[in-house]
Amino acid sequence: QVQLVESGGGLVQPGESLRLSCAASRIMFRLYDMGWYRQAPGKQRELVANITSGGNTNAADSVKGRFAISRDNTKNTVYLQMNSLSVEDTAVYYCHAVLRGTISSHWGQGTQVTVSS
Numbered sequence: 001q002v003q004l005v006e007s008g009g010g011l012v013q014p015g016e017s018l019r020l021s022c023a024a025s026r027i028m029f030r031l032y033d034m035g036w037y038r039q040a041p042g043k044q045r046e047l048v049a050n051i052t053s054g055g056n057t058n059a060a061d062s063v064k065g066r067f068a069i070s071r072d073n074t075k076n077t078v079y080l081q082m083n084s085l086s087v088e089d090t091a092v093y094y095c096h097a098v099l100r101g102t103i104s105s106h107w108g109q110g111t112q113v114t115v116s117s
Contacts, residue, residue, distance in 0.1 A: 001026060002024070002025070002026045002027050002097070002106045003023075003024070003025045003026060004022055004023070004024050004095045004096075004097060004106055004107065004108035004109075005022065005023045005025075005108060005109070006020060006021065006022045006093065006094070006095050006108045006109065006110060006111040007020070007021050007022075007023075007111060008020040008021050008111060009093060009111030009112045009113045010112075010113070010114070011114045011115075011116065012085055012113075012114070012115055013115070013116070013117055014085060014086055014087060014115055014116075014117055015084060015085065015086075016085055016115075017081070017082060017083045017084075017085065018082045018085065018113060019079055019080065019081050019082070020036065020079065020080040020082065020093055020095075020111060020113075021077055021078075021079055022034070022036075022077060022078045022079075022080075022095030022108055023075070023076060023077050024076045024077070024078075024095075024097060025076065027076075027097060027099075027104075027106070028099075029073060029076040029097075030053060030073040031053050031099060032053060032097040032098060032099050032104075033050060033051070033052045033053055033097070033098050033099075033100055034050065034051050034069075034071055034078040034095070034096065034097055035047060035048075035049065035050035035051070035069075035095070035096040035097075035098070036048040036049050036050070036069060036078070036080045036093055036094070036095060036096070037093070037094045037096055038089075038091035038092065038093045038094065038113075039091055039092050039094070039110075040090060040091040040092075043091075045094070046060065047060055048060055048063055048067060048069075048080065048093070049063065049067055049068075049069040049080060050069065050096075051069045051070065051071050051078065052100075053100070055071070057069050057070075062088075063082075063089075066082065066083050066084045066085075067080060067081065067082050067083070068080070068081045068083075069081075078095065080093070082113070085113075085115045086115060087115050087116065087117075088115075089113060089115050090113060090114050090115050090116070091113060092110040092111065092112050092113075093110060093111050093112075093113050094107055094108055094109075094110045095107070095108035096108070
């Protein structure tokens with residue numbers, strides 16, 4: 001069974017940084033497009049950033065210039081570096097893996113990020 005395990009969430013103050021990690025197992029990681037989504041209380045889940053199997057990246061306008069997604073295919077891990085965090089970034093962050101052109105799509109269990117003074 002495919003597993004995506006997120007880590008790195010926590011409680012930080014505005015302006016601080018966090019790095020989220022998502023370790024994948026039981027998939028051909030290098031073939032998958034990977035993404036980070038988030039869901040704040042009372043809001044819909046939204047895309048934060050994604051990275052294709054080829055390394056092309058995309059980020060939501062709200063995080064451009066502050067967040068960066070990267071991947072290490074040797075470690076089957078995708079990262080989300082989050083800088084200059086604000087209260088509005090508070091959410092549960094989810095890792096997502098999708099094999100383009102197929103129905104193979106998987107979610108992690110989520111990790112809580114709370115930004116508060």
